[in-house]
Amino acid sequence: MQSAKKLHKGAGFVVEIVYWIIILFIGLTLLLALDFSIGRKRHLAQINKQTFPLRNSQLAIFTNGPDLFEDYFTEVKQAKKHIHVLFYIVKNDSFSQEFLEILIKKAQTGVEVRLLVDWVGGTVSRKYKKKLKEAGVAFVQSQAPKLPFLFYTSQVRNHRKITVIDGEIGYTGGYNIGKEYINQDKKLSPWRDYHVKLTGEGVQDLQKEFLLDWKKAAKIDLLQNQLYFPSLPKGEIRHQFIPSEGNLLEETLYDLINIAEKAIIIGTPYFIPSDSIFRQLLKAIDRGVSLTLLVPFTADHPLVKEASYTYLRKLLKKGAEVHQYKKGFYHAKVLVIDDKLCDLGTANFDKRSMFLNFELNCLIYNQDVIRQVKTILYQDLLDSEQVSLSDLNRFNPFRSLKERAAQTISYFL
Template sequence: MKWLAWIAIIMTVLFVLCMADFYIGRFIARKRGKRPNFPFRNGNMQLLVRGEDLFSHYFADLLKAQSSIHILFYIVKNDPFGDLFFNILMNQAQKGVKVRLLLDWFGSRTVSKQLIQKARKSGMDVYYCNKPGFPFFFFTLQRRNHRKITVIDGKIGYVGGYNIGKEYINLDSSLSPWRDYHLRIEGTGAADLQDVFLLDWKRATGEENFDEQALFPPLSEGPVTYRFFPTEGIGAEEEIISHIEKAASSIFIGTPYFIPPKKVIDSLERALKNNVKVTILVPRVSDHPIVKEASFPYLRKILAKGGTIYQYKKGFFHAKVLLFDDEVCDIGTANFDYRSLLLNDEINCFIYDREFIAHVKKIIAEDIMQSKKLNDRDLQSVNLRFRVIECIGGLIKGLL
């Protein structure tokens, strides 16, 4: 039995080393990180919540591009929809449009080398970002660029929850219909999205010489006031807590993964104690192991303090949307979990327009109509297997 003891010792040492690597690496990264500081913008904004509608607009805009297409996605799948996406970009590159495509190393790992090579031969620039490296290999292995940014001709921007793959257009039976929130933006804010993309591009490629005049054309303003908030594992937690603490009457949180850091869940409990109405909307089905089970301890806390919990039951709910007192709306790429708030590269958009927020509220009301309101029994009456996975989720919550 000595070999079992040796295996246990080796596994324990490896676990300790990985955790030390992760937490030291994250500490250093947070010390070096910069808090974002984008100004308030005014522009035209459209909310798209169905994949078919989004990609109809998205591909039409790509095909109309005259000078440049800059795209960053966390996930591009190796499937027919991913092939269609690449073919559109390759055709535009062959017409002389400057196409830069940045993919997260982990999220887009299934894209074939042959397709990347074909894209580069067509004239596209394609690179991966957030590749793992030393001295903190395990930490960098866990870190993701979870942003989804597109900037077309420096004038039109897209940002939100959708990636590229068949499930996003309802061709995956287990997750259909897919529900998500994505923004199409025209106006001065496109320059901010361009800045974020170029920063990530420089880090991944080392390229620094850009045609600034072509990439940053004059932009008009529009009726909707908003502010972009990009984060790199620093700033997101504090920003969310500040909005929670300012809320006087209501907070709505729509997220596919509800695993908030301690400071955030504590602030929500304080809000409930101060008679602020807190409503959480999460999916019934999950697209990743452990995350649903890991969310239950936090959902129980909210319910116990008087909050309201809904489970979306018509397909998969992947939207990231927050509402504070019907005065501030947050839509973007960050989930309500440790990974998005303390680890990943993310970008959110805080919106301050009452008419736009009223429209978002109507969409949320539709989603709640397709959901089940949970009670204490729903959250407590789970089987042993579920409880075991809950415990595992609690141990690795910093990676979820």
């Protein structure tokens, strides 16, 4: 009899524990939702939209990490006055250490060096933080979570990649600093990405955007210092930089898709569009615009691949072409509208880039560059496999579970 009472009492205790766990989970979920909702409203209210004019510069496009960083390191080593670097990711590996050592040596020669990395993406070790400081490198991490909206601010990342050397040479695009970007990660090699090198008058806009982000993160305003803005020549390639945060990228993509008359080509590692942008794509197909989508076969993050399937099925039913890149990992961010313009930059075609991240895209209007980008894309399509509706509808209960989970948290993938 007593053992039965003890068993009953124990069971009651377990039920009570489960009850309080459920209450705690619900309370925490509501608290996070409130934090995110109010934090986002506050962010949107504070956005100061930055616009840059149309410029004429010279552009070179890199699609291979080793080639890019051979050129990049050469230019950094030749810097004479100042080096400004912003990356989303700087890892703690041998390639990153090589990069940091170059910055340290330049600072030791008297060159001004500023390095800005994202609070989440920049995993620079304490050892190297100390070495950077001792050498005179100004090192700052951006977008650290802040009260009172810790959850929301923890989700807003600076995903831009900008380098400006002596105010005369600029780089931006999809590459970061880590061994995978130079094909030293077995799972993700070779790494396919697009990065732009810039000379000419457009570099001043990259410089200004870096210094705006530096001002926000370091609380130091260098924007009025003409030392960082030398006189620059005009180039041949018409382009415009588009920085974004909050909902500005969604607005830009909406307008770009709306002008398409014949064809849209999208290359992205993550295809998780907002409802508004997805409707625009469907409308474009309905008015006779062909849509070709290039995404990776291999995923670098959990659930991002499954999160895209709901959208891909609807596009395939509408007649769009979907291709999965199979010669390594595809990380490029590109949008081509007819032969009118090409968009290369840092933004993925997903909700995180459209609503949360700080991004930077470059709209290019030069026909020769557009043809070059399309040639690159056609080669990448040859290294891909076309996806059919039957492929995505094939019975797979584990994938279905992952899809449901991905849909629930698609905003944060």
